[in-house]
Amino acid sequence: MKTFLFLLALLPATAMAADATKNPQFVAGRAALEQALDRPQPGRHARNIILFIGDGMGINSVTAGRIFAGQARGLDGASYKLSFETLPFGGFSKTYSADKLVTDSANGISAIMTGVKTINAAIGVDDTVRTKDCQSALSARIETLAEQAKRSGRAAGVVTTAGITDATPAGAYGHVPFRGWRADADLPPDAVKAGCVDLARQLVEAPDAVRMDLAFGGDLQDFVPVGTGPGKRADGRDLTKTWLARPGARYVTDAGALSSLAPRGGPVLGLFASGDLPSPVDTDLHKNVPTLVEMTSKAIDILAAKKTGYFLLVESASIDKWHHANNAYRALTDVDELSKAVRAAMDKTDPNDTLIIVTADHSHGLVISAGSSREEPITGLVRNHGVNLPDGNGNPRTTLSYATGPGGPRDGVARPIPDEAAATSPDYRQPALVYMESAQHAGEDVPVYSRGPDSDLLTGTFESSYIYQVMAHAFSPADGPRLAKPVKTHRRRHAHGR
Template sequence: MKAAILALLLMLPAAAQAADSATNPQFTAARAALNNALNRQPPPRRARNVILFIGDGMGINSVTAGRILAGQTRGRDGASYQLSFETLPYSGLSKTYSADKLVTDSSNGISAIMTGVKTINAATGVDDSVTGKDCPSALKGRIPTLAEQAARAGLATGVVTTSGITDATPAGAYGHTTFRGWRADADLPPEAPAAGCIDLARQLVEAPEAIRLDVAFGGDLNNFLPSGTGEGRRKDGLDLTATWLGYDHARLVRDAAGLAALDTRTPGPVLGLFAGGDLPSAADRPDTVPGLAAMTATAIDLLSQDPDGYVLLVESAAIDKWHHQNNAYRALTEVDELSKAVQVAMERTDPRDTLIIVTADHSHGLVLTAGSGRDEPVLGLVRYHGELQTDGNGRPRTTLSYATGPSGPKEGTASAIPDQATVLAKDYRQPALTYMTSAQHAGEDVPVYARGPDSDLLTGTFESNYIYQVMAHALDLDARLQDPAVRLDSGDQEHTDGRQ
């Protein structure tokens, strides 16, 4: 019987026979990926450098939609496109909840990664014993950051961000506070300075030399200058840029031209403040403001001069800031900006001595829904080969939407029925299910991508504070800090007058 069936199959015309999977491009691409994985060599166990990239608010849907937009922008198939960090060989999932809430904010999000301890929302550089907006508890609960420990062990340290340099994520490298909003002295309640707390701008600039950052690039110039100057908002009269320039060989840059002109072979700390507040989105950025990739490249070149190695934190902040506004165009454009910065880091470093990690502090409530063909723009209406795929009410709908945010339905107003041109505009806000003045973070696990020493330890599902352990292990920090040559000078742990 089997012989008869085989003979019958052989008599069928070629068109009726099964396709040859070995010649299918999808099959061959997956086979090539398998071969690459089989030939992958285990990473080494010690790193000279660590570069941590944070896509603020970049959950799985942001990566997926960002990948599609990046590919489509380049005239490619967006679904199969790869962002630079998606090519890193190891990946896992990070659980981001905080000590007090199911869904974290950026302060605890980065603090857990940079200190190894989860704290409460809005706090950073402190443990979970603290009380929000309470200065004394911050002084008691202070925990050293990875950057501070690395600096004490002799490594260079730096922060790059497209937000203000005193915002939550960059502050995770150097700040210790129970309230992320204490960015300049004008933000402090009277009882805070009376109890010994200082603002984040002062914490950055006035940190003891043993733990002070070597590179800090971002915005927030206003928080460093006194009020009455036309730019500043400090009430204490301090010009912190002048304080910075008082350090040996220190430099200050204010625009893209200044950044490009830096001699990266010259030693000395560099502070770059490129905007009064946050840097503008890549979609709106003038030539005077450097992009994330340019800042990352310069920071790596500067920090690489240290023979002992370095720790660098890089944040693509505007992913989160535009998700809060339900503006998917700008948020996803910033995912691509992060990808470009990671590519720069990959090209400038050796995977044998540099651990690169790309992750997020938390997610956002962005949703990518079904219906559109792969040839349709991800930012557009749900269409299949140009034909609208309407909702249950027969109205057009968008491929991307949000759970919450300012584009949610307000009481007494009817939602507009969009057209394709409207939803593709860069100022369009995708619809949200629930109205809120600012979209809320989401609590699902976020992706982690890695290459370099100890990168294979970042697989599976783990707590966000575990990432700290991997970075510290890769740098062998415990052994370095126990070295008799590493001394804790007076005032290293805190300011000499006991301030935070």
């Protein structure tokens, strides 16, 4: 780039058909370069780490998500920037699991939180585990980065728009050979006999030394007994009472109560729905349910109030949930929600002491096809300034489509041909090549965006499990995975440990 600029400067102006240096894109590019050249080298000690997971957010979801978010604001979508696209460092994570080419969310998060890939559907255990085999899980158990952070004296929390016992949030605190073991009724009798307990109990009953200080999400049903609202616990336990039995503990169930929580220490549990939280697109369902940005902001305030340094895992889960349904409108809405939550974290923290990482556990099979002019809605038909550019059969086609999912042709029945109003409606399912009740995850590498201490180590292409190494190093440059006690002072820089 520098050589190119140098040569450009040597050319006589008359030899140029146009003066590129005055082009606004060129000027913006030059400013971006100046900013990159002035970028300070990140430090080597993180007081805090915030790990954001856009579940199922492949690079295709980021591109489509930025276009969607820009257009939703009446701006040019293609050149719009999501908050995390402004983070200075980026790399690619290889997400495959110990046994599969394409990972699920369980191994996806487990690899990041423990440094070891496991088999699909397993969490917080190494690759010797056998699926649904309790005994094998007990010997394969590995402490997560969140638990290690707790053990080193820091605070730790987890926030999600899914249920709090879903695979990704369970990656902070859970150890199971099968992600479906969410409440006691989900465990087979032999697993109970062998000593395994469900994820809801693992979250609430973990020893003080490693228990999460804060957990916000859905899945109320896994915490309360049958006969109590949506409760599905067969053991009669009310885990919200167990949680509240600890000194200073708090429990909230709606957005109003969350917003009035004082930012002080003491464990906080927030269960805002039975199952996953609804999409913010569904405003009537979303009444009094906090948004991801509200949960993230409150979590940071509470964890920061402990003054010990903290680890926080934040998942925008619904990107994945709605991709599974081929519903691009709601999936991309949740990319935007993630962007807002990351913005809040960027505004609330200091890049000198807080490592922020934004990545995905795996991708989804979304494709952005060519043809549409820049102003055409990303969820709509392929159109050039309002004029349809049809498929090879002469029918309208959509810009977005999926490899697999419920939008596929079922039993040879062709999908109805969409019009622009149908395609841009929030409920539209984009077409899929292969019919499946639920879209399959996709296996290409996912992007990793970061800023703060050690973020320069998250460049290039690396294993998903390497992200753990960088986080552990940022918390403890000299000791690596054996996490050191948090330093008391802000902005203290350590020499690189090894």
